[in-house]
Amino acid sequence: MVALCHNRPVVTAFLILLLRSKHEARWLFLLGKSTCHPQPLKQVNRGCSRIKFAMSAQSDLAAAGGAFLIGGDLSVNRLGYGTMRLVGEGAWGEPVDEAEARRVLRRAVELGVTLIDTADAYGPEIAERLIGETLAPYPPGLIIATKGGITRQGPAKTEYVGRAGYLIQCVEMSLRRLKLDTIDLYQLHRIDPRTPLEESLGALKLLQNQGKIRHIGLSEVTPAEIEEARKYVNIVTVQNRYSLTDRRHEATLQWCQQQGIGFMPWYPFAGGKQLRPDHPSAAALVRIAARHGATVSQLSLAWLLARSPVLLPIPGTSKVAHLEENVAAAHLRLTTEDWAEVEAAAAQPGTASP
Numbered sequence: 001m002v003a004l005c006h007n008r009p010v011v012t013a014f015l016i017l018l019l020r021s022k023h024e025a026r027w028l029f030l031l032g033k034s035t036c037h038p039q040p041l042k043q044v045n046r047g048c049s050r051i052k053f054a055m056s057a058q059s060d061l062a063a064a065g066g067a068f069l070i071g072g073d074l075s076v077n078r079l080g081y082g083t084m085r086l087v088g089e090g091a092w093g094e095p096v097d098e099a100e101a102r103r104v105l106r107r108a109v110e111l112g113v114t115l116i117d118t119a120d121a122y123g124p125e126i127a128e129r130l131i132g133e134t135l136a137p138y139p140p141g142l143i144i145a146t147k148g149g150i151t152r153q154g155p156a157k158t159e160y161v162g163r164a165g166y167l168i169q170c171v172e173m174s175l176r177r178l179k180l181d182t183i184d185l186y187q188l189h190r191i192d193p194r195t196p197l198e199e200s201l202g203a204l205k206l207l208q209n210q211g212k213i214r215h216i217g218l219s220e221v222t223p224a225e226i227e228e229a230r231k232y233v234n235i236v237t238v239q240n241r242y243s244l245t246d247r248r249h250e251a252t253l254q255w256c257q258q259q260g261i262g263f264m265p266w267y268p269f270a271g272g273k274q275l276r277p278d279h280p281s282a283a284a285l286v287r288i289a290a291r292h293g294a295t296v297s298q299l300s301l302a303w304l305l306a307r308s309p310v311l312l313p314i315p316g317t318s319k320v321a322h323l324e325e326n327v328a329a330a331h332l333r334l335t336t337e338d339w340a341e342v343e344a345a346a347a348q349p350g351t352a353s354p
Helices: 061-065 098-110 126-135 164-178 197-209 223-229 250-259 270-275 282-291 296-307 320-331 336-346
Strands: 010-021 024-034 041-046 049-054 067-070 074-077 115-117 143-148 150-154 157-160 183-188 213-219 235-239
Touching (some): 061 320, 126 143, 126 164, 183 197, 183 235, 197 213, 223 235, 296 336
Parallel strands (some): 115 143
Antiparallel strands (some): 150 157
16 A cells, blocks of 8 residues: 655555455455545455455545536536335335344445435435435435335335325425435336326426436336326436346337437346356356356446446445445446346346337
């Protein structure tokens, strides 16, 4: 570690190799600022392994994934954090470990995550409450994006509701739980087929005019649906299911890239399926990841960051150690040939294709 005296900060780099066995290496590339009095290292236990992280108030590790300008005026680090997994199974109920959930939120900010995605349906209401209680008042530059338009009747049981009165109530309650005066990015969680789109978006436009919403996004939509929505409001982001092994929304991603609209891929690990040994592409991806000193989850996140400049991955977790592993993926760099090999490995029978 290099440092200059007289308290002049310099950028230092820490390359830490973690050998979990003689067959596997895991790396974390941590970037921070140092002075004549370096910050102490903190050790985080994970199973039988120890990962050393540089603890610095200047940590901005997520920035290595690049930045994106949402709506032309909200600059965020592209690698964000999604909060659905903070709550109970099926997005229902309290966290298994609330103290750890709060540590995850604080650690995400320490690591330079500037985009945190949530929804009133996570819990329901619990994820928003945790964010407000743990992080407010928010540090400058931290964007909290939330969603409304889904009701939850139990674990993994949902119904879409897009009525104007309901959405207005959703926004008002989200503002209260998140301890905000304005929600920087509010997303219609799903288009309700029983309610005219003009009514749903008209309610959000009203709240936008009142200063309670800054920007509006959509979730699980096609280019045709985005075009229809733009007749009523300006759409700055789309949140669709998308990952290395599930590219059913490839056409929507390409359309968003042409339009300069942010694309937030949820289920970036295909809901964890592509990390399981029985997944069709698992063995090949494990070999490639190990060759680069990474995990399959890190490889998958790095692929998203390399795939398109409008992709804003929001991987979720309820564990600090997993969060740190995810953020480290922002530093993984592969060649064009390497990524072609990754895509070929992912395109195994049984995986979703464009």
